[in-house]
Amino acid sequence: MSKKHPVVVVTGSSGAGTTTVKRAFEHIFSREKLSAAVIEGDSFHSLGRAEFKEAMKQAEAAGNHSFSHFGPEANDFAALANLFKTYGETGGGQRRYYIHSDEEAADHNAKLGTNLKPGEFTPWQALPTPTDILFYEGLHGLVKTDQVDMPKHVDLGVGVVPVVNLEWIQKIHRDAAERGYSAEVIVDTILRRMPDYVNFVTPQFSQTDINFQRVPLVDTSNPFIARDIPTPDESLVVVRFRDPKKADFPYFLNMIPNSFMSRPNNLVVPGGKMGFAMEVILGPIIERMVEESRNS
Numbered sequence: 152m153s154k155k156h157p158v159v160v161v162t163g164s165s166g167a168g169t170t171t172v173k174r175a176f177e178h179i180f181s182r183e184k185l186s187a188a189v190i191e192g193d194s195f196h197s198l199g200r201a202e203f204k205e206a207m208k209q210a211e212a213a214g215n216h217s218f219s220h221f222g223p224e225a226n227d228f229a230a231l232a233n234l235f236k237t238y239g240e241t242g243g244g245q246r247r248y249y250i251h252s253d254e255e256a257a258d259h260n261a262k263l264g265t266n267l268k269p270g271e272f273t274p275w276q277a278l279p280t281p282t283d284i285l286f287y288e289g290l291h292g293l294v295k296t297d298q299v300d301m302p303k304h305v306d307l308g309v310g311v312v313p314v315v316n317l318e319w320i321q322k323i324h325r326d327a328a329e330r331g332y333s334a335e336v337i338v339d340t341i342l343r344r345m346p347d348y349v350n351f352v353t354p355q356f357s358q359t360d361i362n363f364q365r366v367p368l369v370d371t372s373n374p375f376i377a378r379d380i381p382t383p384d385e386s387l388v389v390v391r392f393r394d395p396k397k398a399d400f401p402y403f404l405n406m407i408p409n410s411f412m413s414r415p416n417n418l419v420v421p422g423g424k425m426g427f428a429m430e431v432i433l434g435p436i437i438e439r440m441v442e443e444s445r446n447s
Contacts, residue, residue, distance in 0.1 A: 156239050157283075157285070158284075160288075161288045164352055172311050173288065176433075179434045180286075180437075183434075185283040190289075199249075217343055217347065220344070221344045221352055228296065231287075232304060238278070239306075246275070253269060283441050284440070293359060295355075295358060307437070310359035310362040310363065311363045316367075321380055322341065324377075324379070324380050361393070367381035367386050385422065390432065395415055403418055403432060409421050
């Protein structure tokens with residue numbers, strides 16, 4: 152951890168509410184007039200799209216049916232941990248971008264004078280300096296293994312995750328609508344990812360300082376036949392604090408309408424208020440971290 156160059160990590164699986172999270176942090180950074188070095192989790196995949204498909208074929212041929220983007224074989228955990236360490240010590244480091252779409256490719260190619268395609272990475276470049284804070288959002292910001300310990304380099308760890316049936320519903324609908332995948336292909340992907348999900352994704356939520364977990368209030372018992380995705384207004388968000396002594400619960404309850412406490416360290420807020428709750432809860436924490444960094 153670093154008082155001089157704080158590292159903030161938001162970790163969670165796909166469909167956890169990425170847009171809401173990014174918007175909440177953008178509001179916090181804008182309000183506090185902070186410059187952030189933003190790191191996208193996909194940029195630390197170790198394989199491009201074509202390379203991943205080939206590696207998956209080879210793994211399956213060798214009898215490994217659990218090769219996935221969720222695990223260490225397709226990600227560079229050591230490089231990500233080293234970035235957190237380097238930024239904390241120096242305020243600098245290297246980043247790149249993973250290109251998801253033709254639109255992203257056109258944007259990066261115009262800036263870099265390259266001819267990159269979706270599924271490829273931009274070249275590594277130095278982070279802009281100086282910045283007030285490093286902000287990571289992705290799948291693996293708090294991985295801890297025998298070889299890698301990301302949490303020890305992180306000043307604030309935030310988990311954002313839906314209950315698993317809701318996560319699957321979101322994936323099924325997204326992959327069918329946006330990528331044209333069949334139900335069989337989507338289920339195969341979920342099953343293939345499961346060992347890595349259990350071993351490398353979910354353990355991170357025991358390393359977080361604060362978790363935001365979305366819980367639907369409608370029946371999601373069979374996610375594979377759900378006709379639509381439960382809306383935020385059909386959900387509650389359970390906010391868990393690792394150290395409840397640091398949480399100002401009376402203030403949160405007063406500021407967030409219809410919120411209540413379910414346990415001494417759990418605050419429950421309406422699903423439609425998740426972004427607002429993030430700003431109310433995380434804004435003061437970020438402000439204190441940056442103030443300490445400027446005074447150190």
